[in-house]
Amino acid sequence: MTSPNASVVVKLRAACDGDIDSILSIYNHYVLNSTVTFDEAEQSFDDRFKWLKHHQQEGLPVIVAEENGLIVGWASLSYYHARCAYRTTVEFSIYLDPQSCGKGVGRMLLTELIALARSKGYHCIVGLICSENDVSIRLSHAFGFSSVGEIKEVGRKFDRWLDVTFVQKIL
Numbered sequence: 001m002t003s004p005n006a007s008v009v010v011k012l013r014a015a016c017d018g019d020i021d022s023i024l025s026i027y028n029h030y031v032l033n034s035t036v037t038f039d040e041a042e043q044s045f046d047d048r049f050k051w052l053k054h055h056q057q058e059g060l061p062v063i064v065a066e067e068n069g070l071i072v073g074w075a076s077l078s079y080y081h082a083r084c085a086y087r088t089t090v091e092f093s094i095y096l097d098p099q100s101c102g103k104g105v106g107r108m109l110l111t112e113l114i115a116l117a118r119s120k121g122y123h124c125i126v127g128l129i130c131s132e133n134d135v136s137i138r139l140s141h142a143f144g145f146s147s148v149g150e151i152k153e154v155g156r157k158f159d160r161w162l163d164v165t166f167v168q169k170i171l
Helices: 017-033 045-058 105-119 134-142
Strands: 011-014 062-067 070-079 089-096 124-130 146-157 160-170
Touching (some): 011 105, 017 089, 045 070, 062 105, 105 124, 105 134, 134 160
Antiparallel strands (some): 062 070, 146 160
């Protein structure tokens, strides 16, 4: 598959155990350096291993974007909420290697997540995005997600209060 930036050839595939180090490295970069995630402490290999196994057991997709044998991004669908009436709603997550931002990899991953959500019979996809993350909000809007609300000062990271924008797409 070729990204919108024609010089980048990226393969999307289901994540496997051998991808955990790369997934972890990408995720922990954002833990330490951004408000993209509200985690404040780096995750361990064991944390991500358990996370991947849980997703696999539940049939929840975790996909990676691979370029020249290197993982340049990953994405997942997770249950939005544990209560059973929410069972047809999933939450999307996308994380890119910082060197791969702006190359169309996020668009490729979101395209695949939406297709996977449809194929698995989900009715709704949501995203909970730090309101200062304009890039992710614009990406979701480009794929037909609507901003449906914002909750103020629900997160605190780097000694700052952070708002969260909810985006939603009905499939």
